Amino acid sequence: MEIRGAGKIAKAAALALKELALNYDKDDINVLKDELRKASETLLSTRPTAISLENAINCVLRDIEASLRIEDLRENIARNADIFIENADKALDTIGEIGARRIKDGDVILTHCNSSAALAVILHAHSDGKKINVYATESRPKKQGYITVRKLADEGISVTLIVDSAVRYIMQEIDIVIVGADTIASNGAVINKIGTSQIALCAHEARVPVMICAETYKFSKETMTGELVKIEERDEHEVVDPAEFPGVKIFNPVFDATPAEYIDVIVTERGVISPYAAYEIIKEMEG
Numbered sequence: 001m002e003i004r005g006a007g008k009i010a011k012a013a014a015l016a017l018k019e020l021a022l023n024y025d026k027d028d029i030n031v032l033k034d035e036l037r038k039a040s041e042t043l044l045s046t047r048p049t050a051i052s053l054e055n056a057i058n059c060v061l062r063d064i065e066a067s068l069r070i071e072d073l074r075e076n077i078a079r080n081a082d083i084f085i086e087n088a089d090k091a092l093d094t095i096g097e098i099g100a101r102r103i104k105d106g107d108v109i110l111t112h113c114n115s116s117a118a119l120a121v122i123l124h125a126h127s128d129g130k131k132i133n134v135y136a137t138e139s140r141p142k143k144q145g146y147i148t149v150r151k152l153a154d155e156g157i158s159v160t161l162i163v164d165s166a167v168r169y170i171m172q173e174i175d176i177v178i179v180g181a182d183t184i185a186s187n188g189a190v191i192n193k194i195g196t197s198q199i200a201l202c203a204h205e206a207r208v209p210v211m212i213c214a215e216t217y218k219f220s221k222e223t224m225t226g227e228l229v230k231i232e233e234r235d236e237h238e239v240v241d242p243a244e245f246p247g248v249k250i251f252n253p254v255f256d257a258t259p260a261e262y263i264d265v266i267v268t269e270r271g272v273i274s275p276y277a278a279y280e281i282i283k284e285m286e287g
């Protein structure tokens, strides 16, 4: 939890594998291959929900079998990691630019948790000179909303912090909901921080559009072949000290799934798509 946000986690994993390869100073290629695979397992086990992590690892390791000399293996891992990180950064810029075109001067935006992709859109709209007001949820239990509100305030954007349960109350004032994604399934469902699906439901009820901002490496090809996205459950201490509530069970799921019908658009670096086009994006990426 020191690194937050599906995109940042993916980039950190790519960098970790690169460092492991470059710091390996012996010349047994099979040992390095084993170490890279073991490290990948460790990285993957840290955050089971965000497919961006797995996609980043697969991208960095894609030449592992084809690398026959240790220098080639080191070079391939380092190059693939650099390419992944560079493309991920470029994708964020493009998402910011494309998404901002859908923000109008005077819009009131609601965001949830802390998403670099959603922030890229909001910050881009602001730098385009649009006057915007942002409501940001606290995002219990880890309160990543605090990171969001501090960033927006630093940038001079008018921002209001609300508790998660104030979403339906405030929805009548909102012009657009903008959030990120940890994983996008082939049926267009978006897996994002817990509470996103409630926000989308309230937005749907109030006819407020919901924009998801996500790089295409957050699309899950596994869901195309029937796999379900595992929803991470974290420690009960994040919610409350269990010692203060003897006899009470505490449940802390940290992501939820918003069905495609509650989503208007997904903004990716390849353009704005309907959630129902997620299958096509995955097919195009996987060939």
Ligand code: RI2
Pocket (backbone or CB within 6 Å): 003, 004, 005, 006, 007, 008, 009, 112, 113, 114, 115, 116, 117, 118, 144, 179, 180, 181, 182, 192, 193, 194, 213
């Ligand atoms: P970016 C975060 O999860 C939030 O759910 C956020 O909406 C999503 O990742 C995408 O964030 P966590 O890692 O990749 O903080 O857009 O648990 O930054």
